[in-house]
Amino acid sequence: MSFSPIPQLPEEFKVLSMMHNIGAITPERSLTADELSQWTGIDVSTVNAYLHKLREGGYVEFIEISGIKKYHVTGIGIMKVLTLYS
């Protein structure tokens, strides 16, 4: 039986981890997809796709201000990020 090597971190996890590390963990500290694109260097459409997937998993949530969505990490999102370091 052969086992697969340990994979690289999924890129959406890098977005989640970045959001956590820069403090986007409460609604008032939420960030737009544009801002997250600048932080991560990943293009906006890809960031939006990752945010969609992360939201489906319950790891991020958004608030909407003047039609613009701003995202923050949820409690279980924080717990998921921290599994990398403990």
Next chain:
Amino acid sequence: MLQVKDAGSSMRVAMITWEYPPRIVGGIARHCEGLAKALVNQGHEIHIFTLDFPGAPDYEEQGGIRIYRTRSEVGHPNFLTWVLLFNHFIEKRMADVSRLVDFDVLHVHDWLTASAVIAFKHFSRKPLVFTAHSTEHGRSGLHIPDSFTIDGFEWWSTFEANKIIVTSNSMKGEVCGHFHVLGSKVEIVPNGIDQSKYEGTVDKGAVRARYGIQPHERMILCVGRLVPQKGIEYLIHAVPIVARRRPEAKFIVVGDGWYRDHLEWVANTTGHRWRITFTGFIPDWDLVALTKSADVLVVPSIYEPFGIVALEGMVAGVPVVASQVGGLTEFVEHDRTGVLVYPRNPESIAWGIDHVLSNLGHAEWLVKNAREVVQKTYSWEAIAKRTGKIYKEVASGGQP
């Protein structure tokens, strides 16, 4: 020069940890909570310094435990820089509180909050106890620059501590060997368990039904962070082998982590994806009910300093099949309190599961023996007594 305390009195303890409920990542949060509760019951004054969490207050008292949650006011995309920043804010909070509280002992859990506490130790001249729950060397190996930095923090913590606590003999060997620490500086105090959580009965049929387990099916449970060192990949590879012998087997994997996508991909390759449910994180009450309703609990870790999940299975009355690694081997005695199997070995894991499911009378005997061991040795009261003794020893200058 350390300030010296009368060894007969109760202690004022600053306990510092990056995770404390509701911020629960791994076992450290539960460890700190159980220990803090028991220490308070024994007359000690416990002040927890930890990080903020959405919905949790900046300060609260829970059953006499004073909890200070510190918001990291400045973030940074680099994880290690973020760690240093939040340490700065924790140190500030400790300095504020220390104007009102004269701590006797500082007790830090793992490397993540060590830099704040080491600085505070030198400022306050109070003794430092460091609990090494695991090491970076054991968790991930030392393959990337960040791991070397973390390893350096861990070494620094062992160097600065007046006493080091580890949870198993295996971890003592790891800490002494890797960090070149004298054995006399390291005390083994195992993890404890809140046995009252597992008292009472649950409607097993209803719990199992919620997770898609039919009455005739067998539920094989695995609980842990979804990270490589938990070895869950090897359990998933064991699923087809178990299924050949036990067509009624279903597998529930509880937990989450950065490795989850990969594990789900591995599950998809087994041809038995329908047998495997990934639940993600679930509430504590549900985890207790699920554990009590399982037919087998599997702990397939490839690195495990202690293995509290196995202990939880033992007290919940479910037979435990665990890898023969680390701390697990110190309380799971093969074919007496559980079943030990070879790590990284799906055939062996499958054998262990089948061994338990094949003989229900023997499984009941394993459970009975396991409960006796847990009740005798792993109560928080006993563990807090041992920890309190270490506090008194360092506070009275027993260790330079």
